[in-house]
Amino acid sequence: xxxxxxxxxxxxxxxxxxxxxxxxxxxxxxxxxxxxxxxxxxxxxxxxxxxxxxxxxxxxxxxxxxxxxxxxxxxxxxxxxxxxxxxxxxxxxxxxxxxxxxxxxxxxxxxxxxxxxxxxxxxxxxxxxxxxxxxxxxxxxxxxxxxxxxxxxxxxxxxxxxxxxxxxxxxxxxxxxxxxxxxxxxxxxxxxxxxxxxxxxxxxxxxxxxxxxxxxxxxxxxxxxxxxxxxxxxxxxxxxxxxxxxxxxxxxxxxxxxxxxxxxxxxxxxxxxxxxxxxxxxxxxxxxxxxxxxxxxxxxxxxxxxxxxxxxxxxxx
Numbered sequence: 001x002x003x004x005x006x007x008x009x010x011x012x013x014x015x016x017x018x019x020x021x022x023x024x025x026x027x028x029x030x031x032x033x034x035x036x037x038x039x040x041x042x043x044x045x046x047x048x049x050x051x052x053x054x055x056x057x058x059x060x061x062x063x064x065x066x067x068x069x070x071x072x073x074x075x076x077x078x079x080x081x082x083x084x085x086x087x088x089x090x091x092x093x094x095x096x097x098x099x100x101x102x103x104x105x106x107x108x109x110x111x112x113x114x115x116x117x118x119x120x121x122x123x124x125x126x127x128x129x130x131x132x133x134x135x136x137x138x139x140x141x142x143x144x145x146x147x148x149x150x151x152x153x154x155x156x157x158x159x160x161x162x163x164x165x166x167x168x169x170x171x172x173x174x175x176x177x178x179x180x181x182x183x184x185x186x187x188x189x190x191x192x193x194x195x196x197x198x199x200x201x202x203x204x205x206x207x208x209x210x211x212x213x214x215x216x217x218x219x220x221x222x223x224x225x226x227x228x229x230x231x232x233x234x235x236x237x238x239x240x241x242x243x244x245x246x247x248x249x250x251x252x253x254x255x256x257x258x259x260x261x262x263x264x265x266x267x268x269x270x271x272x273x274x275x276x277x278x279x280x281x282x283x284x285x286x287x288x289x290x291x292x293x294x295x296x297x298x299x300x301x302x303x304x305x306x307x308x309x310x311x312x313x314x315x316x317x
Contacts, residue, residue, distance in 0.1 A: 003243055010240035011252040017233035019259025022098060023267055024221045024229070026090055031218050034087040036209060037225075039202030042079065042195045044226020045234075049188040059185045067178040071186070075193035078170025084198075085163035093156025098260075101160040105253040106132050108168035116172050119245055128290025132254040135282030138275050171249055174241045183238030191230060251290040254283050 028037050053059055063071075090098060106129055113119040241249045258280055265271065 007240040007243035008252070010236040011244070011249055012255055014233045014236035014240065015252050015255035016259040017228050017236075018253075019256040020263050021225065021229045021233075022086070022090075022102075022256070022260045023263045024225055025087055026268075028218060028221045028225070029087050029090050031215065032222070033205035033209060034084055034091075035198055035201035036205035037087060037222070038080075038083045039195065039198045039205075040222045041083070041225035041230050042191055042198065044223060045230025046188070046191045046195055048227065048231045049184065049191055053185050053188045057182070057184065059182060061179055061181050061185065063179060063189075070173055070176050070178050071189050072193050074170050074173045075190045075197065077166040077173065079190065079194035080197050081166035082163045082170065085159045085166065089156045089159035089163060091156070093160065098160050101157055102164050102253075102257050102260075105164050105167060105256065106251050108165055109171045109249070109253060112168050112172045113175070113245070117175055125248070125251075125290050128251055128286040128288075131282050131286030131289065132251060135279040135286060136254060136257055138279035138282065167253065171241070171253070174238065174249075175245070183235050183242070186238050187231070187234040190234070248290060251287050254286070258283060 025037075032040075086098070089101075110121060110125065110129060114121060240252075
């Protein structure tokens, strides 16, 4: 039970950091090209990962083709696809619309886990997921209708949706059995693969970019993105998802828009409305229900055990 609680805390913190990335990305996207911003964030995180993995822990594994394929899939879906399309989407749509689209994240992961991993959707998961979705709608819908951006940001919304699907694939691929390795080692390999995939595009963006004119805010945002988003959040995510199902982990992706709203209020001076508080309450309830074990299952198991004990006692007599 203590291990699961630790896993839930890791997943929550990982997704809170992921939510902060939306606010940081919004600050970066106006001054740094998309591929260059993504690559710089990965590079800073990768430096820390390489030092921890190969210098401090000195971990090494012989990888098979299946493991390489899964890790490459995570790099392409969860880092390259997700970050590039988030940056592109934020250039065309608002952070509020981005939060609304990201509310589909838990549902996408549960659906992908159902089809790709054959995971069953339990009653608690279904109820918790419903509460989470209603809570996310409460948080986002008022800004969506207030801004009236339905027609002007359709393309941006579509790009954000593609990013969320990529994040969902990353979560599902985390549950495919591969060679056992530490969360830090796995994060290092995934980040390195994503860095290599993005390198040609980043070089193209950097060719004429005026690095000397970068503001202090932009530099701090890139450093934060590299250390927290590219390093700490992925390590926490891999640590947590080792101990829970993909369906349960999906619920925690709902923390992303909540984190975005809280940090937007602090950093961008956006007001927190009553609808935000209501939505956050529903999300917390949904997470608690989805991660709670059903007492009915335990009762059935206990009944089976009692029957076996009675049968054994009769045979002895």
